[in-house]
Amino acid sequence: MSTPPLGLLLDVDGPVASPESRTVAPELLDDLWRLLGAGVPVVLNTGRSVDFVAERLLGPLVARGLPAGARLHAVCEKGGLWTTAGAGEVHLDDELAVPAVCHAVLAELLDGGYADAMFVDTGKRTMATVEARTDVPAAHYAQRQCAFDADLAERLSAAGLGVQLGDRSFPDAAGRTPWRIDPSVIATDVESVRAGKALGARRALQLLAEDGLLPHAWHTVGDSRSDYAMADHLHGLGADVTHVDVGPLPPLDRPFRVHTVPGLGYDAAGRAHLRALADRLG
Numbered sequence: 001m002s003t004p005p006l007g008l009l010l011d012v013d014g015p016v017a018s019p020e021s022r023t024v025a026p027e028l029l030d031d032l033w034r035l036l037g038a039g040v041p042v043v044l045n046t047g048r049s050v051d052f053v054a055e056r057l058l059g060p061l062v063a064r065g066l067p068a069g070a071r072l073h074a075v076c077e078k079g080g081l082w083t084t085a086g087a088g089e090v091h092l093d094d095e096l097a098v099p100a101v102c103h104a105v106l107a108e109l110l111d112g113g114y115a116d117a118m119f120v121d122t123g124k125r126t127m128a129t130v131e132a133r134t135d136v137p138a139a140h141y142a143q144r145q146c147a148f149d150a151d152l153a154e155r156l157s158a159a160g161l162g163v164q165l166g167d168r169s170f171p172d173a174a175g176r177t178p179w180r181i182d183p184s185v186i187a188t189d190v191e192s193v194r195a196g197k198a199l200g201a202r203r204a205l206q207l208l209a210e211d212g213l214l215p216h217a218w219h220t221v222g223d224s225r226s227d228y229a230m231a232d233h234l235h236g237l238g239a240d241v242t243h244v245d246v247g248p249l250p251p252l253d254r255p256f257r258v259h260t261v262p263g264l265g266y267d268a269a270g271r272a273h274l275r276a277l278a279d280r281l282g
């Protein structure tokens with residue numbers, strides 16, 4: 001067994017799945033397959049449900065036949081659950097699961113009028129999530145999402161939950177805010193304040209420590225500010241890490257390399273980066 005040439009931690013929505021169509025391009029799956037065959041361990045680190053990741057990524061790669069020795073895992077729901085490609089078993093952290101009332105409140109709000117712009121992601125097991133409909137313009141969703149998030153915070157607070165929404169805090173009777181409302185470009189999540197990309201990175205390293213040697217060098221890829229937490233975590237452990245930012249905002253200053261893909265964003269940038277890696281390492 002030799003040290004892997006590189007490790008990959010990949011956000012899914014943005015760099016891998018198109019934020020518009022929510023689909024994964026076949027050529028990106030080809031390049032992931034080549035990288036797995038070259039001994040590159042890959043962990044998907046996403047807020048998505050395990051069902052989404054299984055359908056769009058793990059399933060198609062397993063159906064093709066994973067290369068010998070492939071190390072492919074998915075940490076879903078921002079660290080709430082995780083699985084290994086081909087294994088079928090899903091592990092869940094019960095402590096991260098939001099109270100049942102969160103699901104009820106989402107359903108009420110959609111019944112009350114927000115269904116024109118969004119739908120409930122019924123695949124979530126630890127988070128509660130609404131997602132933008134793919135048939136409404138992004139600007140319409142963004143406008144509805146703002147009002148939705150404020151209504152959601154008020155209703156959850158009224159139900160006795162302590163929640164955070166951006167820099168606003170709605171403490172529970174004990175003064176705590178254990179839950180977070182986290183809006184992104186295509187969704188709003190209700191989640192534990194412990195959930196996130198840093199927790200996902202920790203779980204990723206645990207999964208890889210169990211199935212082989214850890215790489216010294218890593219690439220982390222994401223389109224959101226929160227995705228930097230993957231690289232922050234690895235850098236904090238002394239690893240050699242490059243973060244690839246495929247989002248629309250200017251890259252952040254960090255004590256490690258931060259790359260962009262000039263002229264490209266989101267999944268087009270993700271595809272180009274993985275293609276270049278597969279050509280170099282495959």
Ligand SMILES: [Mg+2]
Nearest residue numbers: 011013014223
């Ligand atoms: Mg993303």
